[in-house]
Amino acid sequence: MRPSMRECLIAIGFAAASAAAAGAAEEATINPPPKPADWTALAQLPDWSGVWTPSLSDQAQRMKLDQIPWTPAAAAQINKLVAAENAGNPKGLFVNCLPEAMPSWMLITHNAMEFLFTPGRVTILGESDGNRLRRIYTDGRSHPADPDPTFHGHSIGHWEGQTLVVDTVGILPETYIAPSEAVGLPNNGDMHVVEHIHLVGPDTLRDDLEITAPHVLAKTWKTALILYRQRARKFDIVEGVCMQGNFSEGVDASGNAVFQSAPQTEGGNFVPADK
């Protein structure tokens, strides 16, 4: 039986309504310009201004105390790396100047970082590792359904009181879970990092990290980063170019200032080539 004109119009109308409903449930496709109220709302957030330096003594303690729950197969590999480091032959996990990546970027740095709050976003700016940064979207968006894997992954965040809760996925499988610069394994994919960042004193910030990596960890690894606030301008963040140490300053035949390759050993040290 052929549908009547009326039935056709009803069907078209229903289809249009369904499409509109589906569109409303999808992510917004633009980043709207912030309104004055959006800037004003930032004043209600906790004060994380200043430059933050990691507590190196806390880092050293956690390397011993926050044992990583490796799977048995992963632990066997880790034990060899620990033995090599203890013997004075550390493997260089981060010597190729590829980004340190999450979560190592937060956990092993010896350098400063700072936090910027803008409408819909928190940005963490680093010093070492080539001044890399993290963009944490706080505008209510979800993770992409199939994010391109990256070194820092895709981060979304929201505020629970004075605590910033950050959820990160989409991290490259080759990036390390590493208790130190010489001991660690690739996460091998499907890693998920949840962070709770909050002040625990007037000038002390704590990032509690929960790292799930089902291919190398038997259960979620819980650890933390402690940062100290610095107001003195001598702490202002400087440029950090990872490859710069591979070069020394020289002059070419035409008198131009040029970078020249500097010799290094396999272990990453610059040493005179006299041995």
Added chain:
Amino acid sequence: MTKLGIVYRLMYRALLLVAAVLTAIVSAPSVAHHSFAMFDFNNTVTFKAATVKEFRWTNPHVVLLVEGARQPGAPPELWSMELTSPGNLTRMGWSRHSFKPGDQIELQFNPLRDGKHGGAFKQAKLATGQVLTSSVRDYEKLEKPDIK
């Protein structure tokens, strides 16, 4: 310059040339962010009279090249000292002018365990009497954190 001094200077230049050639042949990895386990922190070497040859104020690690001898009177040799980053050193009062070629210093360092002429910088005393140290962890204690 004494005859012996000229010989050392020529040797030094030859070493630099060898180093440059080696670098051209070998694709060396970056210093980047590495473990310090290759240094022997149970062993501190002192050069009573070292001469600064070069001071590289670069990320991620500052490098100090010196000529020094473990024993007074022994022939000086070229050594390379590794330090933390310019950012961290600036916070401890250093600058890219902290050393200049020709400076005479008393140097302490932890040597590489493999016997190569490299070390982790520990302390330098300048002719002015100024003492420069570079331990970020020691410095952290001076910076009054909330949590001891």
